[in-house]
Amino acid sequence: MLEMVIETRLHNIGAFDVGRVLPFRKRRMVGPFIFFDRMGPQHFAAPITTDADVLPHPHTGLATVTYLFEGTMTHRDSLGVQQQIRPGELNWMSAGSGISHSERFDDMRPTGGTLDGIQAWVALPKEFEESDPSFQHFDTAQLPLLEDTHYSGRLIAGKAFGCEAPVDVFSPLFYVDLQVKAGGRIPLPSAYSERAIYVAKGVIEYGGHRYEAGHMLVFAVGADPDVRAVGDARVMLLGGESVGERFMWWNFVASSKERLEQAKADWQSGRIALPPMDNEAYIPLPEQ
Template structure:
């Protein structure tokens, strides 16, 4: 039933830690999900420096999905979006042929508090990797939800459990947030060939084994999976149809290594537009010297 267990690898991003889950050496993707980071949990005192923010940086060939349990972020991008994201909401940015964006912690800097959430990248399918960039935001009330016997579920993106989210996904996939009371049970059907469950908080039992926070369980295809909460828990269900081999380097995803090299050259040369409201700084390509001036402004 369980093919693989992936434990998050904690990384310091210069002010707070994230838990990197995907990509993993033995499992690069689950369905179209090619990147999965648990941001935090981290506590901030008001007035922390701007160096903690994620400065403008580029993407190609993917959609990013930001989803918070606690805290607040400010998103700005090169298609003109300026959006606050709060717990339970969905920020869906499609990079396609190329986009740049920043993620700032302005509310937390003013008020202090906790940051806890998931950032994931969904690779675009063949034939759609170079679509025009776009952005969409969805409130909690926009997303299908249900409750039953200690289990609260919210469909974040894709289709599952007979429901479909309004998020404009480009390939068959699902992404679900379960909040479980201790002893609650939930079944993940065998609808998709690639499925996984990430334990964000608490612990769950699957097939007689107990798993804790920071572990992703990747399931074999073909059989439903029953998860039982060993404690109060938050579980993220994800997966979908495989989309084929993808290469990933820094913030770029593509089926073509040559396309990634072109994107690197474009970023280095200043050919990718920065967000209008956040164009005073940017993250240089790894290995490049820090910029003396912004060539993109």
């Protein structure tokens, strides 16, 4: 049974627009996934100026999950990590008690090009909200390959279809990138209570209705939906178990409003360090 359909809303993050799916006013989360943005497809003319870069900014209480379809980005964080992100690779940064990072176009800067991908946030269970920040990166070949007659793809994080991704997650979840042939059935893991399908490319069909790219279909607990690709399609499967109610303000996620206030004060007072490689400006705390 289909619980709801969420349509992308355009949201400006400075140099370009993203397609925001989560949070949605009628559905704040799917499992532990509390944020889901489609970055692109966005073409940048050469040379890409530093105005397009996302300057250092903070996070608490969540893990950022960056996964690209096209283009490259450079991640820098306050742990001292500098990592280039290429299509099909997983960047997983756990903020815990507080971390800052920037996202830049260093590799694409001289040539320009197209950026396309997903940035998701996974809310951390309460017992991990104050954990030390950490960073994990995995190449495409390190992510489990999923193959069937009608589809192929990668398990990005969590467990699904008898496989387990190498990234350390903090609660039961699954996150899958699947390319489906025309007419192929799109599988959905049955072991989780909250599950969704996001259409990244093409058109899918369910219950006699067609859904184009940019739509997220959220399914009820226990449903075994017959979802099929109308033509060749690319979808993201996501979900897991709830971690409980979460509050979100700007880049902070917390299990209490008091913890959000602490996060604001920590960033404003400089208690969350900046990436050591970034010496210029950072994004200040927004006005209340």
